[in-house]
Amino acid sequence: MFIDNKNLHYNMSHIDFMVKNGRIIDPANGLDTVADIAVNNGTILSIGNNAHFLAKETFDAGGCLVTPGLIDCHVHCYQYATPLGINPDEHCLSRGVTTVIDAGSAGSSTFQGLRKYVIEKCKTRVLSFLHIAQHGLAAAGCASGAPGGELDSLNAVSVEECTKCVMENRDVVVGIKIRLSDSIADGGKNEMEAYRRAIRASEKAGVPLMVHHSMSVVQTQVDNGSELGCPRDLRAGDLYTHTFHPYRSCILDPSTRTIHQDVLNAREKRVLFDVGHGQGSFGWTVAEICAQCNFYPDTISTDLHTGNHVGPAYDLPTVMSKFLHLGMPLTEVIRAVTSTPAKAIGWESKIGSLTPGKEADITVLKLMEDPIMLEDCQSQVRVLDKVLKPVAVWKAGDLHRITEPSPFPNLDAMKLNSREWDKILIKDKIRPELL
Template identity: 55%
Template sequence: MATDSFIIKNGRIINNNSVVDMIGDVYVRKNEIISVGVPINTDCHDNGNVAVFDASQCLILSGLIDLHVHAYEYATPLGINIDKYCLARGVTTVVDAGSSGACTFPGLKKFIAERSETRLLCFLHIASHGLAAAGCSGFGAGGECDHLNQVDVNACTTTIAANQDAIVGVKVRLSADVADNGKHEEEVYRRALTAARKCNVPLMVHHTMSTIPVQDLAGRNGLSCPGNLDAGDVYTHTFHGYASSIIDPVSKTVLPAIHNAQKRGVIFDVGHGQGSFSWTAAEIGAKENFWPDTISTDMHSGNIHGPVYDLNLVMSRFLHLGMPLSKIISAVTSTPARVIGRTKTLGSLEVGREADITVLKIVDCDIILEDCQGQVRNIKKRFHPVAVWKSGRMFPIVNIDNCPNEKSRCNGVNEWDKLKVKDENKPSSL
């Protein structure tokens, strides 16, 4: 669409901020949303020089937001090309989850954010070097918090204060193997909490196989996760099945501490990743009507060809689980916008705003879709990206051509025995 004006017609507009769910049109002129919902006669606008996109049988949404990706391509082993794997799949804004720390953030900003079409914001890692080395990124032993001299609260808070346009919060990983076999976890957690509170920004916590308990326990110096999190903080990797799961492996129910934290406003984020989504855990949550507040991918170099693939397929998993459509849409638009403090500019189709718009279609399918440990479910419907505009400019959609990926599923099976929450029978690795 080469003209300055375009109309997206006849689609189902779902706009949760203003409680809109209707068939209608969205009219854009020179990157600004002019009207939402009202049917438009193209001959009466811009002297008829207006492009038309027919969105019949489709959803018209505010540009999708992925709250958890790893975007520091080339500088970290996890980094991906966000224009290729996010914008080309309908995601207009991504939030990097701790790939950079205070010492490495300038490179993320200059070489990735400023050179990408996709809007990039970030959670700053409490470790000054972020996830700069392979051992610090899940591909080997050792971690970013093995040495406390790298966990500098002052460096973190100073960097955030100087870059409020780009940094939306603090990130910490609570896993024993990234903090000298757990020796430093408590202190790292305290420092991350301190940095976030000093800057009045949310803390995103990765909590898997950790020495920090889920439930409040005596003798742990008052530390638990999500017990120490405040309203607006983010608990990511919600549905993993390893130790530190939100699921009690004996009763097969969501732990009371989790329900209580969500009630007080802690944000539970999917953060699917390479190891952090279990069909079993998510199904237990669904039975209790425990749904994620935000749906994100944790997309990185190790999962773009499965088991994640893209944000649409992560959303499709929750459609399969029975999560209401309105909640799914909120979880990739208005809620992540609120988490990152961008509700005035992102997450909702509003007159006068910059035109970030995604068109999706829910299509019938018959896919055997894996989780992170090779457990599969038969998906009958999925979200399919149809069109995307970022800042009023249309970008091409590139659809997935390698899903399902049997190699990805078989690789996941190798981790199945480590799970605490899992299906009764081990999936085949053949």
């Protein structure tokens, strides 16, 4: 299938650039073919045999994959204002990611700083899931190492203020975020009520809710029908992130190592399951058990922040590579970082595909076939036969430089993260031996 929009008006002879000879994978348009992409004035003109165009510049993508600009729907990029914040241009755009969604770094009282100093200044397209807590992740809990967290007081959890901020910033706020963990909610006392308020705010604002759920008093499998459950009480289109973490509140029953029925039911009603790899939220053993049941993620994301961009997450192509290793089909891996996240946030008309007329967000990836050892968040390792590496990226037609994580893999980070071994419930039988 080729796409060629005859209704677009452009110079038939001269264009800005062409990406040639690559294997184009564009799940939104059902494309998996070797073809060329013609781009002019930051916009995709056509896909197919573009011999009638004379390009000022040509990029030969022979032997590479050409995809829509990658979307990472869970990062933390409120740099300097929050301890977790990374620079998205340095750690995302330079790794092939043209759009990121900051997952709750800012709440209603701190959002204007995220907008002015990050969203408006970055070359990466930055969108936001607004935290239900007004101060977001400014400090406390896993955001700074201090005890406690953003839900210790329900005084800061306002449905009205959250909804108001979403409505006033609909151009960049695409959802609401809450973290459900007892250690950040006054020992779990505030989790249920904060969860109720987050659901209510997302309903009032008409946007999806993304839920971080680990080591929580909110049950993954609910036997008492009167209690709120997670993901049971999420709605179609909401996102359950950190899907493959191995801690308490895991999607697996630790005694049987089977997927909880409430999780399967949630998928049936179209709750979206997101990776949110992070520094502690991806376990090889959990992911392998899920893969054996054909339970793959709907969206693949990094949860990239200051604690994991040097390992174990590294970047989005690395996390994508882990799911390729687990047996997730290549086209589905690409779908999980392009069309599915775009549709989840209601931006499918703008991003997530190579449709002519859209901004030219294009990523070129190389599937490297050199075996490499890669760790999960607790430093269990697997040897991957193939790893995706970014080769080139254009955001709205502008070419940006590509970087690589260094070192990769990072043994120092592996030694640090292996300290979590005794806390995890679903794991290998043998503790990893690190150099």
